[in-house]
Amino acid sequence: MNEFALIETHFKRLSDRTGALLSAREPELPADLGIGDDCALMRVPDGMQLAVSSDTLVAGVHFPGQATPFDIGYKALAVNLSDLAAMGATPAWFSLCVTLQDQSEDWITAFCEGMAAVTQGSPIQLVGGDTTRGPLSICVQVMGVVPAGQALTRSGARPGDEVYVSGCVGEAALGLALALDPQAAQWQQALDHPHLLARLHRPTPRVALGQALRGIASACIDVSDGLLADLNHVLRASQVGAELELDLIPVAAGQDRMISITAGDDYELCFTAPAHARSQVIALAQSLSLPVSMIGCISKAQGLRDQDNQALTPAGYQHF
Amino acid sequence: MNEFALIETHFKRLSDRTGALLSAREPELPADLGIGDDCALMRVPDGMQLAVSSDTLVAGVHFPGQATPFDIGYKALAVNLSDLAAMGATPAWFSLCVTLQDQSEDWITAFCEGMAAVTQGSPIQLVGGDTTRGPLSICVQVMGVVPAGQALTRSGARPGDEVYVSGCVGEAALGLALALDPQAAQWQQALDHPHLLARLHRPTPRVALGQALRGIASACIDVSDGLLADLNHVLRASQVGAELELDLIPVAAGQDRMISITAGDDYELCFTAPAHARSQVIALAQSLSLPVSMIGCISKAQGLRDQDNQALTPAGYQHF
Numbered sequence: 001m002n003e004f005a006l007i008e009t010h011f012k013r014l015s016d017r018t019g020a021l022l023s024a025r026e027p028e029l030p031a032d033l034g035i036g037d038d039c040a041l042m043r044v045p046d047g048m049q050l051a052v053s054s055d056t057l058v059a060g061v062h063f064p065g066q067a068t069p070f071d072i073g074y075k076a077l078a079v080n081l082s083d084l085a086a087m088g089a090t091p092a093w094f095s096l097c098v099t100l101q102d103q104s105e106d107w108i109t110a111f112c113e114g115m116a117a118v119t120q121g122s123p124i125q126l127v128g129g130d131t132t133r134g135p136l137s138i139c140v141q142v143m144g145v146v147p148a149g150q151a152l153t154r155s156g157a158r159p160g161d162e163v164y165v166s167g168c169v170g171e172a173a174l175g176l177a178l179a180l181d182p183q184a185a186q187w188q189q190a191l192d193h194p195h196l197l198a199r200l201h202r203p204t205p206r207v208a209l210g211q212a213l214r215g216i217a218s219a220c221i222d223v224s225d226g227l228l229a230d231l232n233h234v235l236r237a238s239q240v241g242a243e244l245e246l247d248l249i250p251v252a253a254g255q256d257r258m259i260s261i262t263a264g265d266d267y268e269l270c271f272t273a274p275a276h277a278r279s280q281v282i283a284l285a286q287s288l289s290l291p292v293s294m295i296g297c298i299s300k301a302q303g304l305r306d307q308d309n310q311a312l313t314p315a316g317y318q319h320f
Numbered sequence: 321m322n323e324f325a326l327i328e329t330h331f332k333r334l335s336d337r338t339g340a341l342l343s344a345r346e347p348e349l350p351a352d353l354g355i356g357d358d359c360a361l362m363r364v365p366d367g368m369q370l371a372v373s374s375d376t377l378v379a380g381v382h383f384p385g386q387a388t389p390f391d392i393g394y395k396a397l398a399v400n401l402s403d404l405a406a407m408g409a410t411p412a413w414f415s416l417c418v419t420l421q422d423q424s425e426d427w428i429t430a431f432c433e434g435m436a437a438v439t440q441g442s443p444i445q446l447v448g449g450d451t452t453r454g455p456l457s458i459c460v461q462v463m464g465v466v467p468a469g470q471a472l473t474r475s476g477a478r479p480g481d482e483v484y485v486s487g488c489v490g491e492a493a494l495g496l497a498l499a500l501d502p503q504a505a506q507w508q509q510a511l512d513h514p515h516l517l518a519r520l521h522r523p524t525p526r527v528a529l530g531q532a533l534r535g536i537a538s539a540c541i542d543v544s545d546g547l548l549a550d551l552n553h554v555l556r557a558s559q560v561g562a563e564l565e566l567d568l569i570p571v572a573a574g575q576d577r578m579i580s581i582t583a584g585d586d587y588e589l590c591f592t593a594p595a596h597a598r599s600q601v602i603a604l605a606q607s608l609s610l611p612v613s614m615i616g617c618i619s620k621a622q623g624l625r626d627q628d629n630q631a632l633t634p635a636g637y638q639h640f
Contacts, residue, residue: 032369033471033473036474036557037407037473037474037475037557038373038403038404038406038407038474038540038541038542039371039372039373039403039404039406039407039409039464039471040371040372040373041369041370041371041407041466041471042369042370042372043364043369043370043468044363044364044370046366049352049361049362049363050361050362050363050364050370050463051359051360051361052359052360052362052413052415052447052448052463053358053359053360053448054415054417054448054449054450054459054461055417055450056417056419056450056452056459058419058452058453058454058455059454060454061452061453061454062452083358083359084358084359086358086359087357087358087359087361089359093372095372095374095461097374097375097376097459099376099378099457127372128372128373128374129374130374130375130376132376132378132381132382133378133381134378134379134380134381134455134457135378135454135455135457137419137454137455137457139374139376139417139459141374141415141461143370143372144359146361148363151353151359151361153353153357154356154357154358155357220358221358222358237356237357
């Protein structure tokens with residue numbers, strides 16, 4: 001089967017807008033021209049900015065051999081949506097460049113089903129890409145829209161702002177330990193193993209949270225490299241520091257606290273907001289049924305410190 | 321050196337708009353927010369559509385081992401710009417996802433210089449991407465803008481339209497034969513070897529031609545898979561056929577005609593235009609100092625035939 005037939009058969013369903021959960025207040029943005037020409041053509045509504053991010057997943061580097069094709073498709077799209085979430089953008093379109101080694105049609109079918117599962121929660125339309133032969137890797141580029149001037153950047157944190165994180169960090173790292181080692185000590189513990197493996201393989205992009213934080217958060221990032229490392233990106237971009245209350249950080253049950261706050265792949269949002277906005281943050285967390293924890297505050301003095309004024313090393317996952 | 325430092329050092333220059341040849345009638349479109357946040361943010365001017373395309377180049381599949389890092393960088397960006405050219409779009413931004421095996425800093429420097437060389441002719445700004453470790457491959461996504469409704473799609477060819485191709489086809493294939501085999505018979509011929517190798521490694525995206533064809537051409541595609549195969553994409557999308565005068569097709573000196581019209585990688589534009597527009601096509605070709613040849617006409621009867629009514633097989637490069 002040549003690449004055209006493969007795309008026709010398997011990727012077509014991703015080019016329809018199948019999702020049903022699009023928030024009523026956001027515009028639907030079907031492409032004017034989708035897959036099948038030299039370019040896709042889309043309209044960005046007046047008064048909106050285009051938000052773009054891309055990420056590559058390489059076999060053996062970004063997903064363990066145990067990951068199913070469904071997981072790989074799911075995660076490749078989900079981690080990119082997480083970047084849109086971190087900007088407060090509404091997902092609209094994505095491109096998909098897949099390099100396949102010797103994957104079967106069954107593999108490709110399951111891979112596409114994984115991607116389609118993500119689009120159920122966050123409607124987004126496949127508009128292009130390509131399929132090539134080579135070592136397995138997946139490159140996704142997502143495009144979204146955000147009202148002009150309202151995107152959540154990394155550079156807006158101010159002294160006195162409070163630091164928040166959604167959900168719980170360290171679960172994906174615990175899932176990875178389980179996935180990589182069938183003899184791992186964690187298998188013997190009374191942990192929620194399916195949940196931890198799902199956190200690793202099928203992270204939930206916090207799209208609705210990001211959108212709800214527009215006008216409330218002063219800065220935002222998604223936790224891909226590790227909480228400390230990612231928060232440090234915000235601190236550097238904003239030219240500020242932070243003091244964290246380590247005990248307030250929600251970490252995975254059964255996981256070491258320091259590992260939890262330096263391990264990556266959780267795709268929670270870490271954000272800052274002025275102290276006066278705390279009740280708004282609590283209210284929107286409740287409305288989204290998503291735990292959000294206040295874990296520290298922004299300081300004028302640069303660097304990252306704990307509640308005892310001890311310096312914290314912003315260690316994180318080094319991709320390179 | 322970690323990925324952040326690599327990007328900082330080598331890719332920063334691609335995120336500036338350094339090109340000087342932007343046509344005065346096209347808008348400059350610097351990104352509102354470039355590299356360094358979760359997403360880049362851009363504005364698409366009112367009345368314009370966003371045009372998006374992406375392509376992956378895999379080592380050993382899309383470029384021969386002899387290709388220099390400069391060539392690889394050049395070609396990865398140029399072939400994507402060629403897709404914008406085929407839509408008549410104005411290049412604006414691009415993302416770059418690079419997977420590196422064990423490439424040196426010198427390699428990366430030369431790779432970026434190759435990309436920068438393309439941006440001299442077609443100003444375009446790097447706005448994001450990532451760097452990962454794995455088997456060498458390069459995924460580029462380009463974004464451009466086109467006045468709404470004026471893009472050159474594949475579906476607009478009508479019976480009676482004339483078929484054109486820019487430049488000369490088959491030169492890249494001849495360059496590939498030279499690059500792959502130091503003993504190739506072509507080395508003994510009085511050919512312009514440097515030109516042929518440049519056609520293979522450093523194709524020229526016909527961006528200005530594509531823009532100039534807006535309002536004139538009825539359909540357009542770039543010749544990446546081979547003239548017959550790509551023209552056939554237009555015919556199928558437009559639900560028409562074509563009759564070609566094979567003798568009118570400009571092919572590489574020293575190359576077989578049938579190889580020339582079925583070989584890919586030339587990145588010329590193949591387009592159709594109504595017969596009454598012929599003088600306009602000739603005039604714009606002259607103004608761009610780019611040869612454009614009328615090679616046949618569109619017929620109501622589907623399929624591809626030569627001047628003797630013999631069916632032509634739309635063979636082309638099969639990526640898969």
